[in-house]
Amino acid sequence: MRVVLQRVKEASVTIEGQVVGQIGQGYLLLVGFGPDDTEETLDYMVHKITNLRVxxxxxxxxxxxxxxxxxxILSVSQFTLYADVKHGNRPGFSNAAKPSLAEPLYQxxxxxxxxxxxxxxxxxxxxxxxxxxxxDGPVTIWYEK
Known part of the structure; x- marks a missing residue:
C-alpha cells in the first residue's frame, strides 16, 4: 500500500463537473494498493495517518x-502510485493490485x-x-507498507 499525504487548507474531488468530495483543513490522501495488501496493512496505515502530528x-x-x-480527510484512489517507469517512456502498472482486490481494500x-x-x-x-x-506548508509525506 502506498499513500501520499498532503496537508491541505482545503481539497475537493470533482467527477463530470460535480464535486463528490470536499474538505477544509486536513489531509488529502492519494491511495494505491499492491497485490499483497491485507487488513493488517490497512490497520497500520490508518494508525500512522490518524496519529500523525504535522x-x-x-x-x-x-x-x-x-x-x-x-x-x-479526503481519500482518493490512485493506482498510478504503483507506476513502473524504469523502462521506456510509458509507465507500466503491473505492480498495482487488480481492481477486484483494490476496490474493496479502498472501501x-x-x-x-x-x-x-x-x-x-x-x-x-x-x-x-x-x-x-x-x-499547506507544503507538507507532503509518502507512506509505504
Whole structure:
C-alpha cells in the first residue's frame, strides 16, 4: 500500500463537473494498493495517518494531529502510485493490485479511517477525477507498507 499525504487548507474531488468530495483543513490522501495488501496493512496505515502530528502548535513546532485541529480527510484512489517507469517512456502498472482486490481494500480503508471519528470524504474508485487542493506548508509525506 502506498499513500501520499498532503496537508491541505482545503481539497475537493470533482467527477463530470460535480464535486463528490470536499474538505477544509486536513489531509488529502492519494491511495494505491499492491497485490499483497491485507487488513493488517490497512490497520497500520490508518494508525500512522490518524496519529500523525504535522499541524503547528506554535510557529515552527508541528505537535498537533488531525483531531486536535478538527481536520478531515479526503481519500482518493490512485493506482498510478504503483507506476513502473524504469523502462521506456510509458509507465507500466503491473505492480498495482487488480481492481477486484483494490476496490474493496479502498472501501475498507475509508471505513477504518471514519471509524476513528475523523470526517472522511472520498473520490470514486476507478473514475476520472479532477482533484483540487490548497497545499499547506507544503507538507507532503509518502507512506509505504
Amino acid at each position: 499541524f503547528e502548535s506554535e510557529p515552527g513546532k508541528m505537535n498537533l494531529g488531525l483531531k486536535d485541529v478538527d481536520g478531515a 475498507r480503508f475509508n471505513e477504518k479511517l471514519a471509524a476513528t471519528g475523523i470526517p472522511v470524504a472520498t473520490g470514486q474508485f476507478g473514475a476520472d477525477m479532477q482533484v483540487a487542493l490548497v497545499n
